[in-house]
Amino acid sequence: MNSHASPQTDEVAQCLDDALAGTFPASDPPSMTSPMAATPSSDVIAEAPAPLRVYRVVDADQASSPFAPVDEGGRWSPPGHPAVYVSLSPACALLEYLAHRGDGDHDKKGQHLLAVATAPAGATLAECNEPSTWRELPYRGEVQQVGADWLASGRSLALRVPSAVCDGESNLLLNPAHPGFAALQLQELRPLQLDARLLRS
Structure with missing residues (x-):
């Protein structure tokens, strides 16, 4: 399996890195902020230079709304805070x-769909400073608070976060309350045939 990030992941990362580089002068001293107390760098906002493609794999019963917000919580958002988790590669x-x-x-064989959507060029993206505990299970409150604070700020459509299942890849957390969310357009929804070995318990 290729562990390298996808071209689009690299493009998004470069966009955010450029914004970050312009935020702090080279002479600034290293940050002494504790990673446990880290919060989203809400000042680090960049715009996607081209339409941004995002991906989700969903079950067939989600076909009518594959990018619908959920408020049950996740690694980067606590319960009661609607958000949409998407990836930058299939x-x-x-x-x-x-x-x-x-x-x-585990019994839903043949009922998987790949959903592809695009956000227009200029969609706003934010970077986060992840707490040192972001990989831990069960999900940690200080990690979920990163997303909660970002969602409440409403400053960008997307927050880039690292993938816990694939080193070097990034996911995006989308804010359904952001005005830019209405511009998200479904481009493709197709059946996804999975190798049976991937569906073993």
């Missing part, structure tokens, strides 16, 4: 789906 979207399947999903 492969990462599949890995995220497989990692988060519930026990009742």
Whole structure:
């Protein structure tokens, strides 16, 4: 399996890195902020230079609204805070789906869909300073608070976060309350044939 980030992931990362570089002068001293107390760098806002493609793998019963917000919570958002988790490549979207399947999903063979959507060029993206505990299970409150604070700020459509299931890849957390969310357009929704070996318990 190729562990390198996808071209689009690199493009998004470069966009955010350029914004970050312009925020702090080279002479600034290293940050002494504790990673446990880190919060989203809400000042680090960049605009996607081209239409941004995002991906999700969903079950067939989600076909009518594959990018619908959920408020049950996740690694980067606490329960009661609607958000949409998406990936920047189909492969990462599949890995995220497989990692988060519930026990009742193991029998849903042949009922998987790949959903592809685009946000227009100029969509706002934010970078986050992830707490040192971001990989831990069960999900940590200080990590979920990163997303909660970002969602409440409403300053960007998307927050880039690292993928816990694929090193070097990034996911995006989308804010459904942001005005830019209405511009998200579904481009493709197609059946996804999975190798049976991926569906083993």
